[in-house]
Amino acid sequence: FERQDGRSQKQRLLVVANRLPVSAVRKGEDSWTLEVSVGGLVSALLGVNEFEARWIGWAGVDVTDEIGQRSLTDALAEKMCIPVFLDQEIVHSYYNGYCNNILWPLFHYLPLPQEDRLATTRSFQSQLAAYKEANQMFADVVNEHYQEGDIVWCHDYHLMFLPKCLKEHNSEMKVGWFLHTPFPSSEIHRTLPSRSELLRAVLAADLVGFHTYDYARHFVSACTRILGLEGTPEGVEDQGKLTRVAAFPIGIDSDRFVRALELPAVKCLIEELQERFAGRKVMLGVDRLDMIKGIPQKILAFEKFLEENPDWHDKVVLLQIAVPTRTDVPEYQKLTCQVHEIVGRINGRFGTLTAVPIHHLDRSLDFPALCALYAVTDVALVTSLRDGMNLVSYEFVACQESKKGVLILSEFAGAAQSLGAGAILVNPWNITELASSIGYALTMSAHEREKRHQHNFLHVTTHTSQEWAETFVSELNDTVVEAQLRTRH
Numbered sequence: 001f002e003r004q005d006g007r008s009q010k011q012r013l014l015v016v017a018n019r020l021p022v023s024a025v026r027k028g029e030d031s032w033t034l035e036v037s038v039g040g041l042v043s044a045l046l047g048v049n050e051f052e053a054r055w056i057g058w059a060g061v062d063v064t065d066e067i068g069q070r071s072l073t074d075a076l077a078e079k080m081c082i083p084v085f086l087d088q089e090i091v092h093s094y095y096n097g098y099c100n101n102i103l104w105p106l107f108h109y110l111p112l113p114q115e116d117r118l119a120t121t122r123s124f125q126s127q128l129a130a131y132k133e134a135n136q137m138f139a140d141v142v143n144e145h146y147q148e149g150d151i152v153w154c155h156d157y158h159l160m161f162l163p164k165c166l167k168e169h170n171s172e173m174k175v176g177w178f179l180h181t182p183f184p185s186s187e188i189h190r191t192l193p194s195r196s197e198l199l200r201a202v203l204a205a206d207l208v209g210f211h212t213y214d215y216a217r218h219f220v221s222a223c224t225r226i227l228g229l230e231g232t233p234e235g236v237e238d239q240g241k242l243t244r245v246a247a248f249p250i251g252i253d254s255d256r257f258v259r260a261l262e263l264p265a266v267k268c269l270i271e272e273l274q275e276r277f278a279g280r281k282v283m284l285g286v287d288r289l290d291m292i293k294g295i296p297q298k299i300l301a302f303e304k305f306l307e308e309n310p311d312w313h314d315k316v317v318l319l320q321i322a323v324p325t326r327t328d329v330p331e332y333q334k335l336t337c338q339v340h341e342i343v344g345r346i347n348g349r350f351g352t353l354t355a356v357p358i359h360h361l362d363r364s365l366d367f368p369a370l371c372a373l374y375a376v377t378d379v380a381l382v383t384s385l386r387d388g389m390n391l392v393s394y395e396f397v398a399c400q401e402s403k404k405g406v407l408i409l410s411e412f413a414g415a416a417q418s419l420g421a422g423a424i425l426v427n428p429w430n431i432t433e434l435a436s437s438i439g440y441a442l443t444m445s446a447h448e449r450e451k452r453h454q455h456n457f458l459h460v461t462t463h464t465s466q467e468w469a470e471t472f473v474s475e476l477n478d479t480v481v482e483a484q485l486r487t488r489h
């Protein structure tokens with residue numbers, strides 16, 4: 001990318017996601033505290049040095065007054081962030097409604113219960129309207145900040161209309177869209193009342209990316225079967241316009257985890273945990289408390305394992321760290337109660353005066369504690385019923401160079417395609433199989449653990465988040481150049 005005066009400068013990347021990578025808390029009329037949240041996407045882009053990235057998204061707070069909006073915009077500018085202001089009403093219908101009650105369950109193959117479905121259907125049109133309105137609000141902010149030559153990278157199921165809104169305004173804009181969840185089979189997608197509109201809106205992008213080849217294939221099938229378009233090896237073609245569709249499996253910043261294990265604070269925590277659980281094997285689950293993560297299935301399988309293996313009762317402990325999410329949604333409240341009930345029952349059945357088999361925490365852990373836990377774990381359990389990728393499995397592997405623990409991984413997580421050869425793959429719906437996998441993992445020979453771990457460690461440390469972001473953005477640049485060449489000929 002060359003400037004007019006001949007000096008080269010970094011190409012600008014506008015990353016558009018529902019949430020900004022910072023949370024804002026108001027301290028006064030015009031003062032704010034900003035806390036940066038380092039998630040997968042943030043660390044992915046921190047490592048991408050060839051672009052100058054700016055973030056556009058919602059700051060997670062409702063700010064209606066002009067002074068507040070102006071001061072928050074200024075504070076965020078220092079973090080290279082640009083806010084989209086959404087009011088409570090629109091957040092309710094767009095985010096809680098259409099995004100999290102309709103798209104999220106559907107993309108994870110979870111049909112809504114009948115009575116909720118009826119209620120949803122009644123308000124479906126208004127939720128869809130709010131979704132479109134919110135997407136247009138994101139587009140307006142992008143348009144305001146866009147400079148010629150910028151790359152615009154839209155993220156996730158919250159922003160499926162965004163590529164269309166952007167291209168309608170400026171057909172020259174380079175637009176990519178990436179989905180972090182699975183894209184379901186076309187037979188599932190076709191149940192969605194707005195199925196065609198959503199597909200067409202996404203197809204306005206130049207490049208559409210998914211975690212796995214299967215999700216990309218499902219998307220192309222949906223476009224061919226529902227829209228009657230032509231699928232090609234490169235993507236989807238509509239009247240001569242090609243939208244490139246491909247798989248870009250995300251990774252983690254593995255160095256950050258490996259380095260953290262050398263920090264004195266983390267080493268200290270590791271020692272404390274080792275002491276605390278001396279003489280017992282440690283099994284670990286780290287999840288957002290979401291129905292897709294298969295937490296009840298995991299705990300029920302552990303109960304079955306204890307039932308069938310009395311010898312293990314005082315030799316194993318399951319630490320389940322479940323950070324609550326979407327706590328205002330009734331189904332999530334129900335899930336929390338269900339998990340608490342099962343944990344209580346198991347601890348009542350198998351606990352002693354001095355120890356319980358399950359430690360369940362409803363909370364998030366800070367980074368040092370998370371790394372220490374990953375490092376002391378013998379067996380990690382990832383039992384998602386569906387999961388776009390699942391980064392917890394990657395993080396666990398990155399912290400296991402010394403212990404070489406075992407990963408039990410759901411075949412319905414995208415990560416099964418990359419870590420399948422090293423992990424024990426399971427169907428989380430099959431509690432019997434899951435229980436016997438726990439037994440197998442706990443008694444696996446050191447030689448087999450080493451072999452499996454090396455396979456996964458190599459993958460996790462070579463397929464990083466930085467590489468993921470760089471590959472997507474350079475593919476987007478190439479796609480646009482190829483499209484320009486095609487139209488010229």
Ligand code: ADQ
Nearest residue numbers: 180286287288321322323363364365387388389390391392
């Ligand atoms: P998530 O559904 O949030 O992400 P995941 O990929 O596992 O799932 O990432 C969760 C992140 O949150 C991890 O970095 C993990 O360390 C952290 N986390 C979870 N529980 C925690 C806890 N109790 N304490 C501290 N940290 C916790 C979505 C998709 C995934 C996809 C990612 C990235 O649903 O399938 O892999 O985006 O694309």
